[in-house]
Amino acid sequence: MAEGMSNAEVCRIVGVSRGTGVRWRYGRSVAGPNGTTRTYAPIVPTVEISTRFLSEDERIAIADHWAAGLGIRAIAAEVGRSPSTISREIRRNRDPITGTYHPHRAQQRARDRRARSTPGKLATDQALRHYVQSRLWLRWSPEQITRTLPAVFPDQPGMRSCHETIYRALYSPDHLLVRAAPERPLRSGRIRRKRRRRGDERATHFIQPGQAISKRPAEADDRAVPGHWEGDLITGKHNKSAIGTLIERTTRYAVLLHLPTGHTAADVSAALIRAFSTLPVALRRTLTWDQGGEMGRHHEFTTATNVPVYFCQPGSPWQRGSNENLNGLLREYFPKGSNLAAHTAEHLAAVAAEINNRPRKCLGWSTPARRLATVITPTQ
Known part of the structure; x- marks a missing residue:
């Protein structure tokens, strides 16, 4: 009819009576048994939301097979759906009085149920x-x-x-x-959904890798023993400033390194020595880093703290996934392209404290600070 055909002509092509065509288009109230009145809404084109839902063509096929006397499983095999889907469809949408299944009415009922008008x-x-x-x-x-x-x-x-x-x-x-809520309520800053995608892999410039991560003690892999750390740098505009990041693998406790004068190998080594010197001996077991040039003096750090350093394979940031996750959280506080040298040591400590007091899913919704307190005894 949208193409200009008359109701009678369209009904001949579709194979229904003219009265049915009028009812499909305009809706109609029909007197039912025992004085009841049933109103048929006009049939309007529907837009299928997803292939997970039954389409109108599938409902017509279900009606044809059901009228031919096929069973639920036979209909499911013909339509290519689960038997439970066919059973549920017929039970929900068949006529409550006669028990017959009408595909067009079923399509209308399914569409009406999908529209949720109640507020959340x-x-x-x-x-x-x-x-x-x-x-x-x-x-x-x-x-x-x-x-x-x-x-x-x-x-x-x-x-x-x-x-x-x-x-x-x-x-x-x-x-x-x-x-x-805040203007950007999510830490990612997104205001709409975004498809997940893989980030670019970082290139490595570390010439002497030292000890490979494959030689790291097995106890560091299962996170059962505290004291194994992962580390990295987040850099600012044009890589001229940086902040060192450390995270303990068992408790997810984070420590930020203040690097106001630069992030050369000497700067990073000195900052690591200062940070690890304040930790209990039980929390100084290993350190895992990528193959960045800032760890060129890792042997000096090991000599001063007795903490061996293990290096990931080139282009394998997933081998220190906890630290990568921490760096992503820190970008909310220290955006890319900013001057990271402008932040004081006190501000870095405040940011670390805020992150350490958030509940974490991987910790059973406990906080890193609380988990760290449980592994440190007074004698340590």
């Missing part, structure tokens, strides 16, 4: 929304927020949410949560 939980629950907003101001991730809700509100089962609910609210510009 974060829009209606003010207490939950205020708690989420307060944690977003502290730079918590949505998953960190949702994982701490049972501990903070143990006697309030309504104060629960999943992290996807928070993400969907933050990606909706007109949501109530966004109005009182």
Whole structure:
């Protein structure tokens, strides 16, 4: 009819009566048994959301096979769907009075069920929304927020949410949560979803690799024994300034190295010696680094602290994944292209303290500071 055909002509092509065509187009109230009235809504074109959902053609095929007397499993094999999908489709959408299955009505019912007009939980629950907003101001991730809700509100089962609910609210510009949240509520700074993609691999310039990571003690791999560290640098504009980053593999405790005068091999070695000299002996076991030239004096660091240094393979940052994750978190505080030498040692310590007091999923939603306190005894 959109092409200019008449109702009668279209009905002859489709194979239905003219009355059915009128009802499909305009809708119609029909008197049912026992004085009941059933209204048929007009059939409008639908846009399929995903191939995970049954299409109208599949529902027509289901109706044909069901009318021919085929069983659920036989229909599933013909349509290419799971038997449970066919069974659920017929049970949900067949006529409640006659028990017959009408594909076009089933398509309309399925489309009506997909439209959710009720507001979400974060829009209606003010207490939950205020708690989420307060944690977003502290730079918590949505998953960190949702994982701490049972501990903070143990006697309030309504104060629960999943992290996807928070993400969907933050990606909706007109949501109530966004109005009182920070301008960039997510640490990534994103305001819409972005497909994950692999970053570029870093090139290595370390000429003398020293001890390879394959020679590192096995106890460092399973993270059962504390004292094994990973380290790296984050650099500023034109690589003229840098901050050293350290993270303990078992507790995920972070330490930042102040490098105000530069990040040469001598600067980095001296900063590492100062940092490790303040640690208990039990927390000084190994250090894993990439093959950057800033570790050219690793032997001086080992001599001063008795901590061996192990180097990753070229182009393999995943071998010190905890440190790579830490560097990503730090970019929120120290953006790329900025002058990192302008930050004081006190500011670096404050940033490290803030990160160390965040709950971490890998720690069972405990914090690195709390986990570190449990592994350090007074005698150490």
